[in-house]
Amino acid sequence: MAKKFHIEAGVQPHPPLLTSVLFDFHKTATSRKILYRTIALCIYVFAVDYLENYVLHVAFKPPYTIFYLVGLVLGWLLVFRTYTAYDRWWKGRTEISYLSNNAKNLSSKLNAYLAKNDLENRTFFAKMISNHAYAMKETLRYGVRFDELIETIPGELRELKKVYHVPSEITSQIMLKINDLYKAKKLTFPQYWELHKYIDMMAEVVGNCERIRTSPMPSAYRIHLKKFILFFALISPFYFVHEIDHWSVLIIGIIFYAMTGLEAIGEEIEDPFGQDENDLPIDFVCHSIEKYASINLNVQLRTKRNH
Amino acid sequence: MAQSGKRPPLWITVAFDFHSSPTLRKILLYSLIAGLYTGFLDYLENYVLHVDFKPPSVVFTLMGTVLGLLLVFRTNTAYDRWWSGRILLSDLMNSNRAMAIKLNAYLTALDTINRKFFAHMMSNHAFAMKENLRQGIHWDEIEEVDAEILQRLKKCYHVPNEIITIVNERITELYRAGLFTDPQVLELTKHTDNASNVNGSCERIRTSPVPFSYNVHLKKFMIFFAVICPFGFIHELNYWSVLIVMLIVYALAGLDAIGEEIEDPFGQDENDLPIDKICKQNRSSLNTILKL
Numbered sequence: 162m163a164k165k166f167h168i169e170a171g172v173q174p175h176p177p178l179l180t181s182v183l184f185d186f187h188k189t190a191t192s193r194k195i196l197y198r199t200i201a202l203c204i205y206v207f208a209v210d211y212l213e214n215y216v217l218h219v220a221f222k223p224p225y226t227i228f229y230l231v232g233l234v235l236g237w238l239l240v241f242r243t244y245t246a247y248d249r250w251w252k253g254r255t256e257i258s259y260l261s262n263n264a265k266n267l268s269s270k271l272n273a274y275l276a277k278n279d280l281e282n283r284t285f286f287a288k289m290i291s292n293h294a295y296a297m298k299e300t301l302r303y304g305v306r307f308d309e310l311i312e313t314i315p316g317e318l319r320e321l322k323k324v325y326h327v328p329s330e331i332t333s334q335i336m337l338k339i340n341d342l343y344k345a346k347k348l349t350f351p352q353y354w355e356l357h358k359y360i361d362m363m364a365e366v367v368g369n370c371e372r373i374r375t376s377p378m379p380s381a382y383r384i385h386l387k388k389f390i391l392f393f394a395l396i397s398p399f400y401f402v403h404e405i406d407h408w409s410v411l412i413i414g415i416i417f418y419a420m421t422g423l424e425a426i427g428e429e430i431e432d433p434f435g436q437d438e439n440d441l442p443i444d445f446v447c448h449s450i451e452k453y454a455s456i457n458l459n460v461q462l463r464t465k466r467n468h
Numbered sequence: 469m470a471q472s473g474k475r476p477p478l479w480i481t482v483a484f485d486f487h488s489s490p491t492l493r494k495i496l497l498y499s500l501i502a503g504l505y506t507g508f509l510d511y512l513e514n515y516v517l518h519v520d521f522k523p524p525s526v527v528f529t530l531m532g533t534v535l536g537l538l539l540v541f542r543t544n545t546a547y548d549r550w551w552s553g554r555i556l557l558s559d560l561m562n563s564n565r566a567m568a569i570k571l572n573a574y575l576t577a578l579d580t581i582n583r584k585f586f587a588h589m590m591s592n593h594a595f596a597m598k599e600n601l602r603q604g605i606h607w608d609e610i611e612e613v614d615a616e617i618l619q620r621l622k623k624c625y626h627v628p629n630e631i632i633t634i635v636n637e638r639i640t641e642l643y644r645a646g647l648f649t650d651p652q653v654l655e656l657t658k659h660t661d662n663a664s665n666v667n668g669s670c671e672r673i674r675t676s677p678v679p680f681s682y683n684v685h686l687k688k689f690m691i692f693f694a695v696i697c698p699f700g701f702i703h704e705l706n707y708w709s710v711l712i713v714m715l716i717v718y719a720l721a722g723l724d725a726i727g728e729e730i731e732d733p734f735g736q737d738e739n740d741l742p743i744d745k746i747c748k749q750n751r752s753s754l755n756t757i758l759k760l
Contacts, residue, residue: 164625165604165605166626166627167604168602168671168674168675171671172674172675173675174680189681192681229526232533232534233530233533236533237537239537240537240538240541243538243541247545247678247679247682250679251545251676255669255672258669258672262664262665262669265629265668266660269629269664270636272633273637273640273641350650351651351653354654355657401524404524405521405523405524408521411696412523412527415696416527416530416531418692419531419685419688419689422685422688422689426679426682426685429681430679430681438681439679439680439681441676442675452625453626453629456624456629457629457633
């Protein structure tokens with residue numbers, strides 16, 4: 162292995178300089194969404210301003226206290242939203258790193274337990290450990306992509322395509338193999354026992370990630386928050402148009418941009434297993450699991466890296 | 469042995485320290501930019517243009533509050549990484565000490581070869597992990613391993629992972645030779661797993677800063693706030709608003725900049741974890757416990 166590990170290769174996008182962040186309004190889907198919403202609101206504020214000051218003169222002006230109070234409560238709600246979304250993201254990150262630690266430890270143990278020339282079993286475990294990670298990754302998205310899985314014996318993936326839940330099936334096959342090795346006296350009792358720990362972990366990580374994936378914030382909260390932001394935004398021009406006229410477009414635009422942004426980002430972050438810019442580096446982690454499994458077990462899994 | 473934190477410097481020297489670290493200099497720079505901008509705006513508005521745009525103060529109260537809440541979020545998450553990193557390092561040291569205590573009981577007093585092997589490999593693991601979180605291994609910190617093992621480490625992809633693999637191989641070898649009993653081998657592998665888990669978790673902290681969108685959004689919000697901030701003051705305070713805006717920006721940008729620095733706690737800045745010291749303490753502990 163000529164190349165050495167370098168931490169920078171895995172570091173997620175660095176925060177840009179304080180001054181450069183202003184110009185990425187269009188770069189990600191989320192920031193575009195926020196921008197469009199803000200533009201729509203600005204048009205609305207301008208319309209209200211024009212109608213009120215030059216046509217209708219309704220003179221409806223709620224006191225600022227209401228604006229402040231409602232805004233403050235909304236701020237708290239948004240912080241709650243941010244925390245819960247971020248919490249899911251970070252839990253997801255932690256689970257993925259557990260999977261990767263587990264793969265390293267399992268392959269390191271198996272390397273010590275299996276005979277140096279036992280290529281068949283070494284290849285089996287390295288392959289299965291990596292397949293488990295790839296299968297889990299795509300189960301959390303749109304279903305397993307069998308082209309990513311490693312096939313060393315032609316046709317062995319055919320059976321896998323029929324099962325209901327691929328990661329469990331793979332874990333189960335690893336367990337069966339460990340059991341066979343124990344029965345064949347290739348593993349001693351403590352070794353056999355030790356390996357169970359990793360099987361538990363593989364099942365646990367998949368379950369925990371699925372929990373994060375399938376349980377976004379309760380929809381009652383999400384809908385309530387959206388309504389709250391909308392009403393807040395729709396009333397807000399009436400506080401300002403009489404005093405600062407057209408400038409209220411700017412002021413309300415900025416406040417709304419900040420608030421709707423938090424809401425939109427929360428929505429995006431809370432499912433961290435996708436492929437957006439903000440999502441977890443799960444593809445990277447899967448590749449490194451494959452790498453570590455084959456390095457630790459000292460086998461070659463793919464002739465050429467195909468992705 | 470345990471190191472207490474540095475004696476805190478005088479309050480008054482801290483209050484006027486604007487330059488001693490890159491983060492502080494960065495904050496000062498942002499504050500100066502905001503000051504220049506305010507002065508420029510003040511001149512334009514009061515002596516040239518007279519646009520007379522003055523947002524009501526409630527706008528600043530609300531934006532300031534929401535921004536404050538967000539900065540608290542930023543601070544919490546950054547500090548959480550820092551503290552988790554600290555806990556992981558002490559986990560590593562505790563686990564290594566416990567492993568040495570067990571090995572000291574399991575191995576015979578005369579078995580210096582194996583005692584040395586385990587003490588050196590586990591302390592090398594900590595040093596290798598530390599530098600892997602930075603720029604790559606410092607080979608002068610890797611002490612006394614066989615030429616064969618050193619060769620293997622130099623060739624491998626990930627040094628800490630390779631060290632743990634070598635230790636696992638050795639434990640299994642000794643177990644096969646009858647030096648360790650069944651429960652002893654189970655106990656020892658617990659510690660090798662733990663060392664590798666700590667390494668993985670530190671890499672997770674190092675590679676995952678706060679999500680990109682939040683970071684950018686918070687900065688945008690801060691910039692917007694700083695851009696409209698002067699309009700609240702220039703009509704009433706004239707040039708004094710430069711001072712006010714600079715103070716506000718210094719406080720807010722400071723929280724963000726510190727958050728950014730703290731969330732990667734494995735570097736060599738003043739605020740980073742004392743990871744070099746912990747690695748050295750770990751090495752001395754292992755050597756003492758294993759009677760080397």
